[in-house]
Amino acid sequence: MKFLSTIEGEGKERILKELESIVGSEYVSSSREITFLYHWDFVTAEKPGCCDFVVMPSSTEEVQEIVRLANREKIPVIPWVSGMNFGGICIPRKGGIVVDLRRMNKVLEVNEDDMYAVVEGGITWGDLKGYLEKHHPNLRAGITWSPAGTGVIPPYICYGMLDLGFIGGTGAEFINGLEVVLPTGEIVRVGSCICTNYWLGRAPLPDLVGLFIGWDGTTGIVTKAGIKLWPNLPRKDFIIIADTVDTGVKIFRKL
Ligand SMILES: Cc1cc2nc3c(=O)[nH]c(=O)nc-3n(C[C@H](O)[C@H](O)[C@H](O)COP(=O)(O)OP(=O)(O)OC[C@H]3O[C@@H](n4cnc5c(N)ncnc54)[C@H](O)[C@@H]3O)c2cc1C
Structure with missing residues (x-):
């Protein structure tokens, strides 16, 4: 199976440099080893995709600059936290920039x-x-x-x-x-x-x-x-025993 970037050559280098100037070089990658980790969603059998860059912003302003750059270059942006959703919905289908938001975790x-x-x-x-x-x-x-x-x-x-x-x-x-x-x-x-x-x-x-x-x-x-x-109530875990699901749901609602 091939994982091909959609942006190559001079354009890719230029965009990489711009992303580095926004978030710092340690928080951007276009290497195959790193981007490969974002091609999957880990929990479904959806086919993998392919992104060109992974970037980790730390503020709203950095996200804004990344999005402006992507908009200017007409390349997709995929927000990402852990990629563990059940629908394959953040698999990059058309290349572009995966915005890994995990530095914005406060x-x-x-x-x-x-x-x-x-x-x-x-x-x-x-x-x-x-x-x-x-x-x-x-x-x-x-x-x-x-x-x-x-x-x-x-x-x-x-x-x-x-x-x-x-x-x-x-x-x-x-x-x-x-x-x-x-x-x-x-x-x-x-x-x-x-x-x-x-x-x-x-x-x-x-x-x-x-x-x-x-x-x-x-x-x-x-x-x-x-x-x-x-x-945060002290009682958190309970077991309901009921003869039907409907009865169980009624008891659950009362609790
Ligand atoms: C064992 C297991 C149990 C689960 N149980 C539940 C459950 O009980 N209830 C439930 O609802 N889900 C459940 N899930 C599904 C899912 O993992 C959770 O909903 C989880 O919190 C989603 O976070 P994520 O980091 O995986 O999202 P991601 O997969 O990273 O993102 C999901 C979507 O949101 C978008 N996105 C992410 N962050 C942003 C942002 N800041 N702004 C705009 N778009 C954004 C992404 O582009 C993508 O489209 C479960 C998954 C597993 C593996």
């Missing part, structure tokens, strides 16, 4: 009163859970059953299934607001963070969060997100 703010956190776009479940357990043990997020190294933002923006789904719905319903770098490079915010310092909900303006949900990252790269938090 919790920027926790508001205990309004029960939300503001997190960066590449944060993993391990990062988030570890932070909350250490600094805010009375609060928790809705989480998936995926490995600790997988991304928080992907299941929130891709209608993922969270353990609090019975209370709140899909991952999308747990988003209060987003900061997104659009494919043209503009930075936009949606949710209450547009017009206040608080990321506590989607009001008061028209709700535009949907522009970035269910699009699998194709309408923009999420660099920050306000996500709902919940009381």
Whole structure:
């Protein structure tokens, strides 16, 4: 099987140099050994793809510069956290730049009163859970059953299934607001963070969060997100024994 880059020669060298000037040479690669790791999604039997560059930004501004460069050169951009989604949706199909967001893995703010956190776009479940357990043990997020190294933002923006789904719905319903770098490079915010310092909900303006949900990252790269938090109740694990699934679900809802 051949893995061919879509950009070769002088053009590739030039773009590589520009990416290096944005994030530093240690956070960009076009080598076959590194890019090969991003050609797969690890959990499906989807055919591998091929990217030309892997780049690891550390800020919204760096993401913006990368996207502007890609837009100018008309090459695809694929946001990536761990590539462990079930759909092969971040396999690079037409070359381009994989934007590995895992350096953007911080919790920027926790508001205990309004029960939300503001997190960066590449944060993993391990990062988030570890932070909350250490600094805010009375609060928790809705989480998936995926490995600790997988991304928080992907299941929130891709209608993922969270353990609090019975209370709140899909991952999308747990988003209060987003900061997104659009494919043209503009930075936009949606949710209450547009017009206040608080990321506590989607009001008061028209709700535009949907522009970035269910699009699998194709309408923009999420660099920050306000996500709902919940009381961390002492009772977490229980077994329900019921004669039918319907009865089990009814009991579960009451709990
Ligand atoms: C054992 C196992 C159990 C799992 N359990 C669950 C579960 O219970 N519930 C569930 O919902 N999922 C589950 N998953 C699926 C998946 O692993 C999780 O949803 C995970 O959190 C996704 O993160 P990721 O790092 O794999 O995303 P990635 O595969 O890196 O990205 C997924 C998509 O989001 C896009 N994307 C990533 N980051 C951004 C960003 N910042 N801005 C814009 N687009 C972005 C990517 O381009 C891609 O299209 C499970 C997977 C495994 C292997």
